[in-house]
Amino acid sequence: MVTQVIRSEWTKIRSVASTVWTLSLAVVVTIALGMLISALSKNEFADMSRRDQASFDPTFISFAGMGLGQLAMIVFGVLVVSNEYSTGMIRSSLAAVPQRGTFLFSKIAVATGLSLAVGLATSFVTFFLGQAMLGDHRAEIGDPGVLRAVIGGGIYMTLIAMFSMGVAAMLRSPMLSLGILMPFFFLISNILGNVSATEKIGQYLPDQAGSRIMQVVTPLDDDKPYGPWGGLGIMLLWVIAALAGGYLTLKKRDA
Amino acid sequence: MIEAVGLTKRYGDKTAVYNLSFQVRPGSVTGFLGPNGSGKSTTMRMILGLDNPTAGHVTIGGYPYRKLPNAPRQVGALLDAKAVHGGRAARNHLLSLAQLSGIPARRVDEVLGVVGLQDVARRRSKGFSLGMGQRLGIAAALLGDPQVLLFDEPVNGLDPEGILWVRNLMKSLAAEGRTVFVSSHLMSEMALTADHLIVIGRGQLLADMSVKDFIAANSAGFARVRTPDTEPQLREKLAGALTEAGGHVLPEQDGALRVTGLPLPRISDIAHGTDVRLWELSPHQASLEEAYMRMTQGAVDYRSTTDQKEGLQQQLPPGAQPPMPVPGQGQPGWYAPPPPQQGGQPFAAPQGYGGAPETPNPYAQAAPQAPQPAPGHAPAQPAPPAAQSPVQPPVAPAAPPAPPTTAPTEPKDVR
Numbered sequence: 001m002v003t004q005v006i007r008s009e010w011t012k013i014r015s016v017a018s019t020v021w022t023l024s025l026a027v028v029v030t031i032a033l034g035m036l037i038s039a040l041s042k043n044e045f046a047d048m049s050r051r052d053q054a055s056f057d058p059t060f061i062s063f064a065g066m067g068l069g070q071l072a073m074i075v076f077g078v079l080v081v082s083n084e085y086s087t088g089m090i091r092s093s094l095a096a097v098p099q100r101g102t103f104l105f106s107k108i109a110v111a112t113g114l115s116l117a118v119g120l121a122t123s124f125v126t127f128f129l130g131q132a133m134l135g136d137h138r139a140e141i142g143d144p145g146v147l148r149a150v151i152g153g154g155i156y157m158t159l160i161a162m163f164s165m166g167v168a169a170m171l172r173s174p175m176l177s178l179g180i181l182m183p184f185f186f187l188i189s190n191i192l193g194n195v196s197a198t199e200k201i202g203q204y205l206p207d208q209a210g211s212r213i214m215q216v217v218t219p220l221d222d223d224k225p226y227g228p229w230g231g232l233g234i235m236l237l238w239v240i241a242a243l244a245g246g247y248l249t250l251k252k253r254d255a
Numbered sequence: 256m257i258e259a260v261g262l263t264k265r266y267g268d269k270t271a272v273y274n275l276s277f278q279v280r281p282g283s284v285t286g287f288l289g290p291n292g293s294g295k296s297t298t299m300r301m302i303l304g305l306d307n308p309t310a311g312h313v314t315i316g317g318y319p320y321r322k323l324p325n326a327p328r329q330v331g332a333l334l335d336a337k338a339v340h341g342g343r344a345a346r347n348h349l350l351s352l353a354q355l356s357g358i359p360a361r362r363v364d365e366v367l368g369v370v371g372l373q374d375v376a377r378r379r380s381k382g383f384s385l386g387m388g389q390r391l392g393i394a395a396a397l398l399g400d401p402q403v404l405l406f407d408e409p410v411n412g413l414d415p416e417g418i419l420w421v422r423n424l425m426k427s428l429a430a431e432g433r434t435v436f437v438s439s440h441l442m443s444e445m446a447l448t449a450d451h452l453i454v455i456g457r458g459q460l461l462a463d464m465s466v467k468d469f470i471a472a473n474s475a476g477f478a479r480v481r482t483p484d485t486e487p488q489l490r491e492k493l494a495g496a497l498t499e500a501g502g503h504v505l506p507e508q509d510g511a512l513r514v515t516g517l518p519l520p521r522i523s524d525i526a527h528g529t530d531v532r533l534w535e536l537s538p539h540q541a542s543l544e545e546a547y548m549r550m551t552q553g554a555v556d557y558r559s560t561t562d563q564k565e566g567l568q569q570q571l572p573p574g575a576q577p578p579m580p581v582p583g584q585g586q587p588g589w590y591a592p593p594p595p596q597q598g599g600q601p602f603a604a605p606q607g608y609g610g611a612p613e614t615p616n617p618y619a620q621a622a623p624q625a626p627q628p629a630p631g632h633a634p635a636q637p638a639p640p641a642a643q644s645p646v647q648p649p650v651a652p653a654a655p656p657a658p659p660t661t662a663p664t665e666p667k668d669v670r
Contacts, residue, residue: 004354004355004356004357005355007354008351008352008353008354008355009351011347011350011351011354012340012343012351015343015344015347015348015350015351016340016342016343017342018342083340087338087339087340087341088334088335088337088338088339089338089339089340091300091303091305091334091335091338092332092334092338092352092395093352093355094304094305095303095304095305095320095326095327095330095332095334096326096327096352096355096356097327097355097356098304098320098321098323098326099321254300254305254306254307255300255305255306
């Protein structure tokens, strides 16, 4: 049954232009913006304060495109799940696979596998092209913590997509899901994380906690109570909660 | 075999389906009839385990759908022809469903051929007409070569050739011993396709009988009697005499009388005895469509009202008569009277001849009745086909009920 759903979902993803395009967009945006900001940072390095130079993190700089690229991953995650509802395909799907848990998690597994492959490839390409832009200030893949950050970048993109799938399974409507997720990750999370009053809460949000994995050099004033893997763990908890919510919604509600 | 027992579904305080019990047997086409919003689709979804019933249960071959072993190979369904991702090619749509059910890809090309979509198989379904969409949905239902088939409004949007094709397909599927359950709001179509009928209104069972029995029980014959237009008092006189003799008399909107319960020779004798001349005395058979409308008219959720066009009236040219509503329209007695039967009716009786226009209009909300028309001479008015030609031609109307602008109750100036 699981292999049937997986084959079917693979057909669904590859046969629709929107999912293919959003994934491609995530790759292009992340890489292009990463290269651009890396190139700009190289030129500005000489003008930076000592403090900034000391905490300069070439690896994290090359992932600067992730903030925008993750939005495309969110769209991908939302589309994979909510397309079923917006088209009404969900009824045919659940008539074919009445085991709703099997259906949902096999579906998410396919999209997750694809996100992971795309995310890792993007992460490595972004890193190497970004470092090439940075010239003398570059980091090497063999430096301590760098490989962890690069692999973590791919995992981060995957978890963002999974979180979106869980939210979409709960909300069902693509417009509603995107209307909540996009402003949240693009604006609200950043605001909460940068205003000192709400920083304590903001740092536990999925993207704030998860992106810690991509830092190699810890900022000087960093007082986050978790390390790179701890941050990724917090993000994973968010993902598990979203998926559990999506599963319960699908199981309880009428399709 | 589909079996529903006490099936009930409530959404909040709205009851969509109430205490529905029926069986759908293999080897025949069972028509599932009811007005729009009567709970047909909800029932179909509950059969497929998509919606959970509030009370009662429904089984296929003895199992609730979610427990049915190898469900997609046992049951095929067309629920909504538009439930397709428009950006996906028809073949890929079917392929994903086939893979989901563990059906080999070769079967996809087979069913595409069966429904006649092989030439557009690689086109995106976005550009499909409603009829092509229906064919694609039927192809999906046939994928698993199932023994039980459910079709929700399969002929919507099909051309006459397509309707004929669906009709023959249903019949041949049933002839192979399969269980075929087809919902429709078109009685005329079901009369030609189905062997057995389940009629619901407002979520409740109105009739569960074979088409033959339904016709026998509901399509009562009647006699149309017309007295000279020039002498209206003769009409009253004859109506009184016929009623006295045990007949059931209803006025028709063009001035004729509809008489049941009396044989034609007897009507002629009574007319002769009361010294009334007749311009017409003709036998008629009430159509199945009428019987169905009469049965469901008390259970129609969405009714049309007369379009009053207040403030939209165009200035009439000088000397022209303003359009006048026709007496008889929107008034009691529009339908053929129920068949005279001893021992009550086989189905729930409608709540009187409700005094509302006839065509259930899915787009209009119920609204207060139009003011009663002024009596007197009204312009001749084309009557709705159901009343004018009660013998139903064997051609199924393909179109859904007319939108408000073309409602048959709309007054027209024919001069």
